[in-house]
Amino acid sequence: MACHSLDSAAAALVLWREYLSPGVRETIAAAMRTDTEQAGRNVAFWAGMHDVGKLTGEFQRQIDVDLSAYPGEEDTGSRRSHGTATGEWLPLALPCVGYSADPSSSVTPLVSQLLGGHHGRFGDQPESRTGDPLTEFGFASGPWEEQRRALLHTVFDVLDRPAQPEELDGPMAAVVCGLVVLADWLVSQERFILRRLQSPPADGTGKALRAHFEESLRQIPSLLDGAGLGHITVPPATFTDSFPHITKPNGLQTSLAAHLPSLCAGPGLVLITAPMGEGKTEAAYHVADLLGEATGRQGRFIALPTMATADQMHTRFRSYAEHRADYVDPDRPATLALLHSMAWLNPDYVPADLPATSTVLSGSTSEHRVTPFAATDWLLGPKRGLLASWSVGTIDQALMAVLPAKHNMVRMFGLTGKVVVVDETHAVDPYMQVLLEQLLRWLGALEVPVVLLSATLHHSIANSLVKAYLEGARGRRWKRSEPQPVTDVSYPGWLHADARTCAVTRNLDLDPAPIATTGRAPLTVELAEVGSREGRPDRSAVLRSKLAPLVEQGGCAAVICTTVAEAQATYGLLADWFAEHGEDAPELHLLHSRFPNRQRTEITETIIRRFGKDGAREGSRPGQRRQPRAAVLVATQVIEQSLDLDVDLMITDIAPVSLLLQRAGRCWRHEHLGIIERPAWAAGPGLVVLVPERPEGADGDAPQRFPRSWQMVYPLSLLQRTHALLRRRSGEVIRIPEDVQSLVDGVYDDESLAEDLEADLKRMGEEMALRGFARDAVIPSPTAVEGNLLGLSKLGFDVDEHMLATRFGADSVRVLCCYVDAHGKWWLDPECSLPLPETGAGEKGSFTMEQLRELVSRTIPVRAEQWYGQRLPEANRPPDPWEKSAHLRELVLLPHGVLEDGTIVPAELGGREWLLDPRKGLIH
Incomplete structure (x- = not known):
């Protein structure tokens, strides 16, 4: 017992010195009002005491052992966990090593509570109601108490008797709990335990136990290496140094590189809004480097909306790491993790010969690593992925930190040392938005820098997200009477919110000139009515009409359907039509979510190769068309985010205008590169929006009846409002970027677009309900757990942990x-x-x-x-x-x-x- 406690203390100290980013050490030490060396020894002392609750009769009687030498603490039939026992005993014992027993001090109760929650759930802080609290909580004053006190003093002495910190708050206690859990997990590996058992302390004297502790300090760094917990670090660099392949940064990238360094004096949030294909990803990488340098956060986490987009980004981010990262010592490996439920299927991330299972009691397998950033079996274990230095994954991986799931604070601890980048921020629904806002409050409170990226973000959502981050940083709610941090969104543009001063600076505040963007031809939008057959949309006539030039002259087009079933049916009718053209038929591809995982990956790779930028360069002569002579991609919404595709024509079912703009971003996407020869029929980027035909006899302003299948995916009122907006603009082109923000804002804000009050009220009611469900699900705000961690584990009602979802109604x-x-x-x-x-x-x-x-x-x-x-x-x-x-x-x-x-x-x-x-x- 003493050996494991000292091993845990040693692991915590090694983690403090070698794993934690410098900024995290400073943040924790500042919260304790002490220096980093003392703070590290305090944390190590606490880690050494996490299992003191095992020194009880009730715990030891779980195995058949003679305990006659340890009378007292008889079995009462209660089966509290040893974590609970730890949390109940420490408030009674810590005062004997100098900790305050004053009820007004939060340090002793929070230390006890965080250690009692090291198995993933926090109990309440115990309150004594009798004159003998030791007996009240089931502890005796005999041999068991002597053992507990001996362990307390042993660990305290070995850590050179660190003085109680002046302060400790709830959010920082939760983060420290994550560090304690990590220390415990590392030294609980079977190989390490067996190795240490080969040379146990000669006796129980202080000198022998200190020698054991010192030896653990020497051996534990190898555990970090085997687990893949080394650092990926990047040296300071200019934008052009970071991206030598970009010979001339665009206006957005130039503006950020020129102005943001002077604003990055500490933690903060940067919001970047720009059209699709405008280099936001490279801008985010550079901004993350600037924020990481300013805050001493070496880690990175990039959050994406889907597994497919995460896979794409992981490949891209790894290339950036290989170019930018300082030399990675092969003996001190670091992992660039891919985090989603299917990540282990990726052979580029997980070697084929890696063991199929991984538990706490397992050995490390660094010998399986095939690249400097490949996975280790340890990091593939549950809940550990965010502990990697750099990681890419679905946004769910971060949002789970603000749900009362077991070990949620391990996830929060993993995020604390990183710059968190959220891509495709507009993709969150009302339920996820509440979760994201709560996450931002916590990240603001913990001084974690954040980057938000979006191509189509409503100004009210931008305001809510920035406000949430600043609320966390300033430790209080934003008053209604105060000016809102984001009154409007400059598009394209960026803003910086300082976590310490709460000052919000926009690019227009520093340079009133609009940011120059890549020249784009105006987007032509056409509404095309489709009939119905057996209650389903009948696209056949419209598709034959709009795709006829492609069939005859060549070119590439995409057809996006609202549901998988409709995409399958559309693929079938186009296949039958194209079959009539024999060898001259266009290529036909289908992509949606209901393919087997392996087949979907293969299809995605094929369409990126056929319709993507790199595929477009496959050819022998400059100026020749490198894409297929003629090809059509039928898909669902899966291609509207993060897939770098280029088509001559986009045909899509109607959807909320922000999503239509996302889809239009795949039309003539690479025109500025001059690598694609367009067919004669494609005079410019074109978007054909399929809408239901008007009821027979209805006038031109009568609302259409949208198919029920479309209403199951999108709120009817948003379809109606988008349709009314596009009808109003009939004959007008859409200028990108000039018209994007007004369209995104207007579809919600312009009440003259409302055609059906009942549908509008239903949408608003459903959004309110989703937000209500989310508010019931999330953990409390940082200010609500200042002195008690209980809310991080318990809700006001019973809930099945499997029902805690980051997406409402998602595939499961x-x-x-x-x-x-x-x-x-x-x-x-x-x-x-x-x-x-x-x-x-x-x-x-x-x-x-x-x-x-x-x-x-x-x-x-x-x-x-x-x-x-x-x-x-x-x-x-x-x-x-x-x-x-x-x-x-x-x-x-x-x-x-x-x-x-x-x-x-x-x-x-x-x-x-x-x-x-x-x-x-x-x-x-």
Whole structure:
């Protein structure tokens, strides 16, 4: 027990000195009102006491051991955790080493509470109601108490008796808890424990225990190396030094590089708004470097809206790290983590020979690393990814820090040493916006610098996000009577909000001249009415009309449908039409979310190659068209964010105007590069917006009846308002960037666009409900946990941890399509050549990483339906041995029948038929 305590204390001290960014050390020390050396020893002392609750009779009796020498503290039948016991005992004992027993002091109760919550949930601060608090809380004054006091004094002495800090607040206590948890996890690895047991202390004297502690200090850095917790650091550099491939920075990049350094005197938030394809990503990398240098935060986290966009950004950010990072010592490796539920399927991030499982009691495997920034099995463990120095992932990874999930403070601790970049900020819905605002309050309170990026952000959302960050930094709510921090959004442009002074500086405040942008031809917008067939939109006539020039003369177009089913149907009708043209038919591609993971990745790579910038350079002569002669991409909303595509024409179902502008950003995207020869029919970028036809006999101003499937995805009132806005602008082009912000703001703010008061009220009511759900779900603001951490773990009502979601109504089930032949054998493929494995090929039937990748890469995410959460039919349940794998146990099987003649029979589940079509994906 003493050895583990001293190991934990040593790990905390090593983490303090070698892992924590300098700015984090200073922030914590300032909150304690002490210097960084003393603060580090305090934290190490606390870490050494995290398991003192194990020195109780109730804990030790869990194993069959003779405890006759330790009478007292008899088993009362209660089964409190040892963390709870730690939190209840320390307030009684810390005063004996100089800690204040004054009820007005928050230090002793917060230290006790944070250590009591090291297993992920905080208990309340205990209050004694009798004259003998030791007995009241189930502690005796006999041998057990002697052991606890001996451990307390041993750890205290080994850490050179650090004096109680003058102050400690709740937010900083929560962050310190994250550090304590990390220290505990590191020294609980099996290899380390076994190695230290080979040379235990000769006796229990102070000299022997100090020697054990000193040896742990020497050995623990290797644990950080094996876990991949080394630093990725970048030296100061100009924008042009950071991006030598950009020979002439654009107006946005030049403005930021020229003015932001003088504003970056400490923590703050930078909001960047600019059109699609305007180099916001490179600007964000440079801004993050400036903020990181100013605040002593070496880490980075880039948050994206989806797994696909995170995968794309991880590749891009890794290239930047390889160019910019200081030399990475191969013996002190650092990880650039990819964080989302399917990240482990990425072979560029996770080596194929990495072990398939990882637990706290496991060894490190740095020998598996194939690049300086590849994953370690330790960081792939649950809840650990944000502990990597640099990381890219879905925004959910950060938002989980403000939900009362277990170990949420480990995530917050991981963010504290980073510059946090949120890309595609406009993609958050009202539910996620509340979560993001609360995260920004916490990041502001913890002095974490933030960068927000958006192409289409409503000014009120920009104001709410900036205000939330400054509320966290200033420690109080913004009064209604105070001027709002963001009264409008300069577009394109940027602003800087200083966390210490709360001053908000816009680019126009420093240079009144508008930021120059890449020259773009005006966007022509056309509304095209579509009929309906059997209650569904009938796009056939419009598509034949608009795509006829492409079929005859060549070119590239995208068709975006609102639902997967409609995209599949549209693909089918275009395939039938194109088949009439034989070898001269245009290429046809389909992309949506209901393809098996591996197939979706392959399709994404193909369309980036065929429609992307790099693919456009494949050719032999300057000026020749390098893209396909003729090609059409049918897709859902998955291509509107972060995919670098270029088409001559965009055809899309109507959607809120901000999303239409996002989609239009894929039209003539690379025109300024001069690398694409456009077909003669494409005189300029064109956006065809499909809208429902007017009811027969209705006048020109009568509102259309939008298909129910479209209303299931977007609020009816936003479709109506967007339609009215575009009708009003009939015949006008959209200038980018000049018209973007007025369109994004106007669709919400212009009441003359309202066509249906009931629909408007319904939308506003639904948004209020989503915000209400989110406010009930998030942890309290930093100011609400100043003296008590309980709110970080408990809500005012019982809640299942699995119900704590960062997205309201998101896909949450993964299905695996498999096949059953006429003889009852189960297969992974319709050809019945790959058996469905019931057990793994590893030790004791465990699944290897290769097997897990093979299985999970075939899964498909689907929205949870009525059958989710109920006991599945036997045919849809995974084999019993799969229960041992966290990656497999939650899968739902969709067994397709295979007849003797090879005919595929759809699977059945929840009253539906499900069929995996090799070209169209999962159909139901």
